Amino acid sequence: MKHAQPGRSGRHPLIIETRNLTKRYKNFVAVNDVSMHVRKGSIYGFLGPNGAGKSTTMKMLLGLTAPTSGAFEIDGMRFPDSRVAILKEVGSFIESPSYYANLTGRENLDIIRRILGLPASSVDEALELVGLSEFGGRLAKKYSLGMKQRLGLAEALLGRPPILILDVPTNGLDPAGIHEIRNLVRSLPKAFDCTVLVSSHMLSEIELVADDIGILNHGTMLYEGSLDNLRAQALASGYAAENLEELFLAMIEQDNLLRKQRAVL
The missing domain is CATH 3.40.50.300 (P-loop containing nucleotide triphosphate hydrolases)
Known part of the structure; x- marks a missing residue:
């Protein structure tokens, strides 16, 4: 391809x-x-x-x-x-988010906020963006897995990098x-x-x-x-353009098969 x-x-x-x-x-x-x-x-x-x-x-x-x-x-x-x-x-979220378990979500963000020299308002803004405003005062160790993911995303968004x-x-x-x-990720470039x-x-x-x-x-x-180009290639390869997932999986499978064939040779 x-x-x-x-x-x-x-x-x-x-x-x-x-x-x-x-x-x-x-x-x-x-x-x-x-x-x-x-x-x-x-x-x-x-x-x-x-x-x-x-x-x-x-x-x-x-x-x-x-x-x-x-x-x-x-x-x-x-x-x-x-x-x-x-x-x-650069703001980043790589693999599992890092946090201090015995501090609240807000306190975790405030540490990063101070390091970056950002205004105090940036913490509440980041919490609101990821839907954690009402849980900002809860200890991070009491967060669910999903809430921990949100906290990590809030860390990445601090200061609007x-x-x-x-x-x-x-x-x-x-x-x-x-x-x-x-929806949040989709809105970020424009917002x-x-x-x-x-x-x-x-x-x-x-x-x-x-x-x-x-x-x-x-x-x-x-x-x-682009996705548009991938759709065009899907049609050329005999796939339905609306089902790119099948094309994606087929590309991975074909590459894995070629690798096995080369390994045998």
Whole structure:
């Protein structure tokens, strides 16, 4: 399947760009030669099964783990030369949210608020955005899994950063919570003038919010481009354009089969 790179026009400049980004752990390649292109002001859906390399890629973008090779730029700033400046522009939610169990949700946010030098009002604003206003005074250890996910998202949203990197933000939420967070993510670029890179295991979920998508499997980018282009390719491949989930699963299955065949050879 052909790759279609988004965001090449001056009208939609790239705010995140990786070039041949690779991460190896001894004999295991977690991310393999990934080049991705995230347009400013867009929602970029990062897709792939468990272990595909999505979280590792996001950790590299945040400086939490160093690339083995390759390079990336965020908002025109090159890593690692501008690591601190990059982090000041990025709000993140990676895997399980971190918090102090014996502090309230509001107190957890206030710690981050003080570190970032934000006004006190930003805490209540973040709590309201994720639907935790009435639970801000509850100890974090008494939060449900879904509430902990919301608290992590509130941490990412503090100060309205221009770039948000969200790793499976709906994990642990019930259907109503998933719907609320999905609507929130969809509203962010217009409401906050920001860019969102959001990962998921399910294309059906990302399809409702994303402008562009990247599909990763075994650390390799299988597809990058717009959803409209993916629909066109679905039709050309004999799939119904309204059922992209089937095409997504077929792409993963085909790639896994090719890998097995190469391993035998």
